[in-house]
Amino acid sequence: MDLAEIFSLNGKYDLDFSDVKGQEQARRALEVAVAGGHNVLMVGPPGSGKTMLARRLPSIMPELEVEEAVEVTRIYSIAGLLPSGISLLTRRPFRKPHHTISEVGLVGGGRFPRPGEISLSHCGVLFLDELTEFRQSALEALRQPLEDGEVSVSRSLITVTFPARFILIGAMNPCPCGFRGDRSIPCQCPENLYRQYRHKVSGPILDRIDIHIPVPRLTREELLRSPGGEGSEIIRERVKRARDIQRKRFVDQRIKENSGMTQNQLRTYCKISPSGQEILAQAIDKLRISARGLDRILKVARTIADLEDAKAIELPHLAEAIQYRSWDRERP
Structure with missing residues (x-):
């Protein structure tokens, strides 16, 4: 079996953008993000579809190139996460660490330096759901990798540099109660509580996120409508042309x-x-x-x-x- 067959058989995704109801603005924004390699912040109440959208992002990204697949495979091999019997990873990674993750778990480190989640997301997507719940130190540690596309882990006797070129997708509620700006449910948050919530994501981090988009709750009509938007393959072709x-x-x-x-x-x-x-x-x-x-x-x-x-x-x-x-x- 040649490389083309391996990528064709193993590089397909089970999730598709045609599954998504409504959210035309968010769909368009994610297409732009993938086309140019831009980071995204999705802001919306619980249940609006932020996770559903994020999980489908790899399906509209171009197929991994051979060099990229080799890099991703090496990273997973170093981390001890290469599946048994798999010699080459052909799907773009999608990583969704829990908000309790440590700075070391996110960026990498340890006594014998190992890649963290940002390197495990190399050539793919790093999805940080409930962005405001992550430790401040962990979020701030993202600043340099987002600029450089790599991360250096230093210990007393050695410094190791891991690649870390990924699309960051952050998701958060608009406020602590989740309904600020909602069309039908009033926000219950005092203004000072809202301000504290907003400051959990610093200005320098927001500045490194190219696209900020609202993801509102679907209307009753949108919820009852059958999914029928463009499929991932159609969107991916436009992305490929732009790239x-x-x-x-x-x-x-x-x-x-x-x-x-x-x-x-x-x-x-x-x-x-x-x-x-x-x-x-x-x-x-x-x-x-x-x-x-x-x-x-x-x-x-x-x-x-x-x-x-x-x-x-x-x-x-x-x-x-x-x-x-x-x-x-x-x-x-």
Whole structure:
């Protein structure tokens, strides 16, 4: 059996986006995220479908390349998690650690350094459900790996570097009771309690998450409707085309996706018209967007343009990218 057959037989997923009812905005945002390698924060009440959406993300990601599959297999072998009888992992990882996980468990470490969850998510998805319940130290430890795509674990006699290029999907309730902004259930949280809750996820972490999207509860009509949205295969084909554009754009450069662009690359590939500059200025004033947050908007806008095979970033692309910073509007 050759490699193509192995990937064809073992690289398929049981979960599909056609299973999801409603949530068109979230579905679109996740397509943009996968197309450009962007991190996502989903905010919504319990039962709105955040976990269901996240679990289906690997099904719209392009198949692992051989080099990627070898890297993932090595990581799982080092961690002692390679399934018996499997010589090559061909599915993109999906990791969902519990919120009680330690910093070492998340980032890696131990007396004999072993990869943590962020490296076990390499080339796949790291899903942090109930984001506000994770230890602050564990969340803050994500900051550098999210920037560098790798993590170094140091001990007295040795320093080991593990790859850690993954898409982070965070999920949280909008407030402690879970119903702030709900269309029918009023929020019961005092304002000071809400502010404390929001501050559990720091500004620097939020700035490293490119896309913030609300995932509201489904209406009665949406709940009763049969699933019938686009399937994962259709979405994956659009993602592949957008990634092919990026691969050609960044040929002979160190990155493959828009999410990894440097300042110089932003200036080269994300030029904005005067009218676009005006829209960005308004967004900065209204949303209190940081310099890093502005870079995220430009990267996401570039990905949206790539999904449409557009040479330049146009006003609709910018407007959609700004819309994905919705959580910035709610910052206390």
